[in-house]
Every structure is written in structure tokens, then in C-alpha cells.
Amino acid sequence: MxxxxxxxxxxxxxxxxxxxxxxxxxxxxxxxxxxxxxxxxxxxxxxxxxxxxxxxxxxxxxxxxxxxxxxxxxxxxxxxxxxxxxxxxxxxxxxxxxxxxxxxxxxxxxxxxxxxxxxxxxxxxxxxxxxxxxxxxxxxxxxxxxxxxxxxxxxxxxxxxxxxxTDLNRFRPPTPAEKMDLKNRYGLAASFTVAFAGRLIPRKGLPLLIRAIRMARNEVPEIKLVVAGKSQVHGYGMKLKKLARHYRVPVVFLGQLSHRQMHKLYWMADCFVCPSQKHEAFGLVNVEAMATGLPCIASNIGGIGEIIRDKHNGLLVDHYQDYRAFAARIAYLARHREWGKQLGKQAREDAVKRFGxxxxxxxxxxxxxxxxxxxxxxxxxxxx
CATH class of the missing domain: 3.40.50.2000 (Glycogen Phosphorylase B;)
Structure with a gap:
């Protein structure tokens, strides 16, 4: 053909x-x-x-x-x-x-x-x-x-x-040395790092995630956030940085990464969060994160629930408009890191089987x- x-x-x-x-x-x-x-x-x-x-x-x-x-x-x-x-x-x-x-x-x-x-x-x-x-x-x-x-x-x-x-060869679990090198480069060595990737627009839910991390840090102070993405609304990026400073949430804003570099965002993280507030048809970033062996916490909306199975290869948030629901799951993963690693291992296996x-x-x-x-x-x- x-x-x-x-x-x-x-x-x-x-x-x-x-x-x-x-x-x-x-x-x-x-x-x-x-x-x-x-x-x-x-x-x-x-x-x-x-x-x-x-x-x-x-x-x-x-x-x-x-x-x-x-x-x-x-x-x-x-x-x-x-x-x-x-x-x-x-x-x-x-x-x-x-x-x-x-x-x-x-x-x-x-x-x-x-x-x-x-x-x-x-x-x-x-x-x-x-x-x-x-x-x-x-x-x-x-x-x-x-x-x-x-x-x-x-x-x-x-x-x-x-x-x-997703590209299962490039989006793979990092070696311990690769992970530590990236964490050291961005001052994240001692932190539980939460990653976010996507367009910086209101529907992607980043303000809600910043509030959630502020609350989760009351239980686990070493939680930090890394954000990859570009603002498509004038002044919105500055608004997000101001919000993070207001809530005293430590955030590393990486800007828009080329897709050839995206795997490095996931490598430096301990979990990935997708707090979308409107219908996501599929959610490619979740599959990429899963392929690198990360546990994902995501809104149970649209096609995301076809990718992530709650407590099997990640965590789904039904009340995704409530930052407290995300905070509880982020804090839980930060306190139970071995369980999170098991979720991430299963996520990689599922990505290989279903999403190449x-x-x-x-x-x-x-x-x-x-x-x-x-x-x-x-x-x-x-x-x-």
C-alpha cells in the first residue's frame, strides 16, 4: 500500500x-x-x-x-x-x-x-x-x-x-547515575521531585498542582516541582511563577524542551502529575512518563483512564478539580517511595506491552x- x-x-x-x-x-x-x-x-x-x-x-x-x-x-x-x-x-x-x-x-x-x-x-x-x-x-x-x-x-x-x-527506546528508565546527574544539575538531589509537562494554559491545571504541592509539603517538606512547557497566553507564565512564590513552592521552570530532550524531564523526577481540568483525548505525556518507569498521578478524565489503571500502574484522581485530592496522592507517594517504584515498574511493563x-x-x-x-x-x- x-x-x-x-x-x-x-x-x-x-x-x-x-x-x-x-x-x-x-x-x-x-x-x-x-x-x-x-x-x-x-x-x-x-x-x-x-x-x-x-x-x-x-x-x-x-x-x-x-x-x-x-x-x-x-x-x-x-x-x-x-x-x-x-x-x-x-x-x-x-x-x-x-x-x-x-x-x-x-x-x-x-x-x-x-x-x-x-x-x-x-x-x-x-x-x-x-x-x-x-x-x-x-x-x-x-x-x-x-x-x-x-x-x-x-x-x-x-x-x-x-x-x-511512544518511543520505548528513548523513553526508558534511567540508570541511577543518569538520574542522579540530572537531579544534581537542577538542585534536586535531596528532593522528591514531581514533574509536569504540557502547554502552560489554564486547562492543563498547573495552578491547581502548585496549590496541591504546597499542601503536600506540609507532610513531606522535600517535595519540589519541575515544569516543562511554554506559555501560550501572554503573561500566564509570569502569573504561574508569582503563584509559586506566593505559596513558597520550589519550582524549576525549564521552559519548552525539544521532544528530543523530553526524556530527561522524566528521568529527574520521582513521579509525574497530569492535573488536566478538561477532556484529554489520550494524554501522550502520561505514556512517555510510564515508559520511563515513573508512577503517574492523573485526572480521571477522557482517555487517561485507558492508559493509567488506579493503584496498578499509577493513581487516578476522580475529584480532579480539588487540589486536596492531588495533594493527598502526592504526599502518599512521597512517603511510600518503594510502593511508587513498584507502580513505576508496572507502568513501564504496560507501556512496552500496549503503547509502542x-x-x-x-x-x-x-x-x-x-x-x-x-x-x-x-x-x-x-x-x-
């Missing part, structure tokens, strides 16, 4: 810093290229050539700009090319024009969140019209799959689920192959 993947317009593939959609596209495509021809088309970047070839994987890069201008460049660049399958990632508005250009080719959309099928980005009516152009709709979690089925019941049979994964990129790619291509054999090949045979 020759598969085309159309990436969104905002971030190049592979991403220079971060971007969970682009990370997923790149890793899944690399796995699929072991036995299929895969072409990715993505926005250009000064650090990348216009065309990259690596075995069966080709990446074409075109000018970015607005979604409409980017799509114009994409479709012009693809004119005259044929593929066995076209996948659009996270941009339902692209589907009508893509299907018009490839009318006889199966087209799928891989959705990574509800953002681009929800107001104010798009009306429900327009989202339905766009999604109806897809032959398959792939959601990255059972939670997202169910939400989409509830919102678009007439598309029920088209909506499937494929979990994301090879597993994600295998499930995805199986979906496409089944559809292709059931629909496309049968039509060709009928035509003969």
Missing part, C-alpha cells in the same frame, strides 16, 4: 520542539514504512529540506500560512500523484477538497482531540458535512471515539479507535487493510 499522510499546517514533521500530532505522524509513518510506501506532506521549515527520503518514507514540505493557503500548496504539489490511501490528520476542514482531488481513493481522518470538530473552530453542522467525506474516522482513544459517536451518530459505523504510542509506536502503526494499517479489502478491491473485481 502507498499511504499519503497530510499533516496540519502549524508545525513541521518531524517537529522541531514539540507537537503531539506531528510526533504521532512521524513515528507511525516510520513504522509503516518498514513494509509500505509512505508519503507525508507537511509545512516547510528553514531547518529542513523541501524533500526528505528515508527508505520507503518520503516527506514533502510546502509553504505554511493559513490553513487554506497551506492546503492550496498541498493539493498543487500532489496534482497528478496517485495513492492507495490518503490520511488527513486533525483537520476535518481539509476533507472536502482532499476527497475532490482523490475521488476514487479511500480517505480517512485521524482525530487527536475534539478541538477541530467543536465551536468556535467549526459549527457542528459543518463538522458533520466535512467528516461525512471521510471513509473512516480514526480516534486516538475509546473516550474520543465515544464522544464522536455521541456528537455525530449518523457517522457511528465509520468511527474507529487506535491508541497512540509499532503497535499503534499495526492497528492503524490493519484498519485500512480491512477496509481496502472489503470495499476497494471488491469494486475493482466487480468492474472487471
Amino acid at each position: 502507498h499511504l499519503l499522510i497530510i499533516a496540519p499546517e502549524q508545525i513541521p514533521v518531524p517537529p522541531v520542539l514539540g507537537g503531539s500530532v506531528e510526533i504521532s505522524i512521524h513515528h507511525i509513518a516510520k513504522e509503516l514504512s518498514a513494509s509500505h510506501q509512505v508519503t507525508i506532506i507537511s509545512r516547510e521549515h528553514t531547518g529542513y529540506p523541501a524533500l526528505t527520503k528515508d527508505g520507503n518514507l518520503t516527506i514533502i514540505r510546502v509553504p505554511g500560512g493559513s490553513p487554506g493557503n497551506y492546503l492550496n500548496h498541498v493539493l498543487r504539489r500532489l496534482a497528478g500523484h496517485t495513492f492507495d490511501w490518503v490520511q488527513v490528520d486533525n483537520r476535518p476542514l481539509f476533507l472536502p477538497r482532499v476527497k475532490r482531488q482523490f475521488p476514487n481513493t479511500p480517505v480517512s481522518i485521524f482525530l487527536h482531540s475534539l478541538t477541530f470538530v467543536s465551536a468556535p473552530r467549526i459549527s457542528r453542522e459543518l463538522a458533520f458535512r466535512c467528516l461525512s467525506k471521510a471513509d473512516l474516522i480514526v480516534a486516538n482513544s475509546l473516550s474520543l471515539q465515544n464522544r464522536l459517536k455521541e456528537r455525530f451518530p449518523r457517522l457511528h459505523n465509520k468511527i474507529k479507535k487506535v491508541w497512540l504510542g 509506536w509499532k503497535t499503534s502503526a499495526g492497528h492503524l494499517i490493519n484498519l485500512y487493510d480491512l477496509y481496502y479489502r472489503s470495499n476497494v478491491k471488491s469494486k475493482v473485481e466487480e468492474a472487471r
Whole structure:
């Protein structure tokens, strides 16, 4: 099969810093290229050539700009090319024009969140019209799959689920020397270090986590927080630093790390906390942390509960809008570190079994192959 993947317009593939959609596209495509021809088309970047070839994987890069201008460049660049399958990632508005250009080719959309099928980005009516152009709709979690089925019941049979994964070689448990080196570098040697990673926006719950750590430090004073992420709201980062100073919570703000460096955040930590306050379709950071052998404490919301099993490979917080619920679990892990290490060991085992990129790619291509054999090949045979 020759598969085309159309990436969104905002971030190049592979991403220079971060971007969970682009990370997923790149890793899944690399796995699929072991036995299929895969072409990715993505926005250009000064650090990348216009065309990259690596075995069966080709990446074409075109000018970015607005979604409409980017799509114009994409479709012009693809004119005259044929593929066995076209996948659009996270941009339902692209589907009508893509299907018009490839009318006889199966087209799928891989959705990574509800953002681009929800107001104010798009009306429900327009989202339905766009999604109806897809032959398959792939959601990255059972939670997202169910939400989409509830919102678009007439598309029920088209909506499937494929979990994301992580790089199990890079996101691995650190050696004791690697862990201590990073702890020493950031003044964390004697601390119980809590890690947070994500965009610094209100829905990610960092203010709540700062309050939780203030309360947990009443029981375990050596708790400290390390934060990796960039503020996307003007002044929000300064507000968070001011809040930490107000509550006398020791925080190391690392800024936005490139994804190539993200494993080091998890290596210096003793647990990872994901205090999201709104629906998370999947929660890639939790899988990354689990793969490094960290126990995770996370909001029981969206697809997170499909990844973390409470008291088996991490801890889920049902009352995730209450900082005291997070404080209790953080303090408990800080007081029972051996139990936390056992959770982390189980988390690594579960990540290896369930959340490698090879597993994600295998499930995805199986979906496409089944559809292709059931629909496309049968039509060709009928035509003969």
C-alpha cells in the first residue's frame, strides 16, 4: 500500500520542539514504512529540506500560512500523484477538497482531540458535512471515539479507535547515575521531585498542582516541582511563577524542551502529575512518563483512564478539580517511595506491552487493510 499522510499546517514533521500530532505522524509513518510506501506532506521549515527520503518514507514540505493557503500548496504539489490511501490528520476542514482531488481513493481522518470538530473552530453542522467525506474516522482513544459517536451518530459505523504510542527506546528508565546527574544539575538531589509537562494554559491545571504541592509539603517538606512547557497566553507564565512564590513552592521552570530532550524531564523526577481540568483525548505525556518507569498521578478524565489503571500502574484522581485530592496522592507517594517504584515498574511493563509506536502503526494499517479489502478491491473485481 502507498499511504499519503497530510499533516496540519502549524508545525513541521518531524517537529522541531514539540507537537503531539506531528510526533504521532512521524513515528507511525516510520513504522509503516518498514513494509509500505509512505508519503507525508507537511509545512516547510528553514531547518529542513523541501524533500526528505528515508527508505520507503518520503516527506514533502510546502509553504505554511493559513490553513487554506497551506492546503492550496498541498493539493498543487500532489496534482497528478496517485495513492492507495490518503490520511488527513486533525483537520476535518481539509476533507472536502482532499476527497475532490482523490475521488476514487479511500480517505480517512485521524482525530487527536475534539478541538477541530467543536465551536468556535467549526459549527457542528459543518463538522458533520466535512467528516461525512471521510471513509473512516480514526480516534486516538475509546473516550474520543465515544464522544464522536455521541456528537455525530449518523457517522457511528465509520468511527474507529487506535491508541497512540511512544518511543520505548528513548523513553526508558534511567540508570541511577543518569538520574542522579540530572537531579544534581537542577538542585534536586535531596528532593522528591514531581514533574509536569504540557502547554502552560489554564486547562492543563498547573495552578491547581502548585496549590496541591504546597499542601503536600506540609507532610513531606522535600517535595519540589519541575515544569516543562511554554506559555501560550501572554503573561500566564509570569502569573504561574508569582503563584509559586506566593505559596513558597520550589519550582524549576525549564521552559519548552525539544521532544528530543523530553526524556530527561522524566528521568529527574520521582513521579509525574497530569492535573488536566478538561477532556484529554489520550494524554501522550502520561505514556512517555510510564515508559520511563515513573508512577503517574492523573485526572480521571477522557482517555487517561485507558492508559493509567488506579493503584496498578499509577493513581487516578476522580475529584480532579480539588487540589486536596492531588495533594493527598502526592504526599502518599512521597512517603511510600518503594510502593511508587513498584507502580513505576508496572507502568513501564504496560507501556512496552500496549503503547509502542509499532503497535499503534499495526492497528492503524490493519484498519485500512480491512477496509481496502472489503470495499476497494471488491469494486475493482466487480468492474472487471
